[in-house]
């Protein structure tokens with residue numbers, strides 16, 4: 001389970017670890033130091049409140065570098081039981097971290113026990129630290145969300161979601177429809193102004209999001225999305241991965257001042273198809 | 289308090305609360321895997337076996353559904369068979385106690401949800417009847433549903449296999465053992481919902497087109513079709529409705545309550561989609577106080593968001609021109 005290619009060295013807090021285990025750790029830490037001495041950053045990996053068997057691996061692979069703290073201010077909203085293992089809705093709200101001049105640099109969501117754990121990464125450059133998405137689950141799994149603030153600290157929280165099996169290895173619904181290629185990239189969107197500075201963008205795009213794990217269906221998914229202002233100012237960058245549900249549906253909160261009237265969205269998939277569109281931002285309706 | 293203790297307490301409180309909520313509802317003993325049926329004679333020689341108004345659990349063994357049996361002049365007619373082989377076998381035993389010595393002549397399946405047909409195995413397949421579309425749904429989705437029930441109910445499901453009805457119905461009525469039954473072919477709760485009326489007693493077996501004091505479920509729902517099915521049932525002559533879940537209903541309250549809930553559910557989800565809310569945000573919509581009387585309404589509302597949201601997104605979110 002432990003990840004031999006990890007860039008960071010792990011030092012456990014000593015509580016509850018027997019002398020023998022500690023001795024083994026010291027030894028392995030020394031070996032790792034020898035291998036990675038130049039790039040190493042020491043950090044303590046806190047115990048996972050969800051007790052995931054994959055926690056150490058998830059932390060090292062997806063939340064590298066800075067210190068890690070479990071933080072209730074990262075709100076990870078998901079049903080405790082997946083009604084549909086192909087579409088588990090998750091909404092992450094880490095806006096409470098943006099105090100005292102700190103801002104959120106990255107939001108990384110992973111499903112520990114999925115064959116491909118990484119769900120997505122959001123860089124909310126000029127957007128609230130907020131994202132809604134849907135994910136396919138292969139089995140009951142912890143979902144961890146790491147939010148990196150501008151001081152380099154990872155604020156992590158998560159939920160354990162009960163799920164029936166097979167969300168990642170079953171073919172997308174689109175493959176049951178003969179003309180699915182024709183609807184590829186079809187887009188629906190709602191943009192609403194929620195305040196003088198902030199908007200809500202809900203976006204839904206037709207795409208099978210094939211994981212490559214279903215028999216005979218090669219990997220094919222939307223892997224990049226950028227939201228910008230018409231003047232080119234980047235508001236949000238998103239990396240999407242295989243576990244994002246078919247027909248990716250995202251909710252974002254880009255910051256758009258009242259003198260701006262449109263968003264530019266550019267998305268790409270793993271075949272290099274580009275999907276580019278402009279979305280008008282309505283004026284703020286007072287009293288709405 | 290350690291975790292195990294807390295779970296134990298939570299479970300025992302759950303059982304107690306459910307036991308208090310419904311005086312006539314049966315239960316289940318998870319240790320012996322015995323369903324504790326309570327058969328209520330809701331009309332002359334017509335028994336309803338009321339399940340608990342809960343979701344599937346290891347404690348209730350899936351005894352969350354209403355099934356029924358009717359003594360007709362020459363035998364017995366059964367409506368729905370419960371969630372497992374064990375349920376079907378114990379139901380058959382109960383029928384033998386209430387109506388000794390009479391043969392089962394007909395078993396109806398109202399629709400393809402697992403709590404309604406997985407007990408079929410206990411009965412002679414050639415006597416199990418449903419509209420062709422219900423049979424098709426059981427054939428195509430039955431196994432996946434049974435798998436999910438094994439996951440939720442564990443040992444209660446031991447030995448259960450999908451038994452597809454042996455007889456397809458399309459007549460407006462049929463006579464069974466000297467009794468006339470009217471047959472209604474509707475949809476909305478699922479793509480095929482079958483309603484049966486005993487023309488002698490006037491009992492209408494509505495299946496899951498009607499719920500009473502238990503929140504409606506929507507995994508295969510078409511709300512528009514469901515509303516029109518309720519309109520049909522509203523004007524259908526009857527003396528009593530046995531809803532798929534909840535107490536028997538002499539005043540048509542189950543139809544009104546189900547319609548009211550569906551109207552609210554549809555309206556509330558449309559509003560959430562139009563505001564660009566995520567599913568999780570939509571799940572936080574406050575439930576109006578009048579639906580507090582519906583058991584498990586919080587859970588069912590959350591499930592309904594997942595069932596219905598994407599279709600509404602495709603309907604309500606404006607289409608955007610893209611350049612590739």
Ligand SMILES: [Zn+2]
Pocket residue numbers: 399401477496505532
């Ligand atoms: Zn049903």
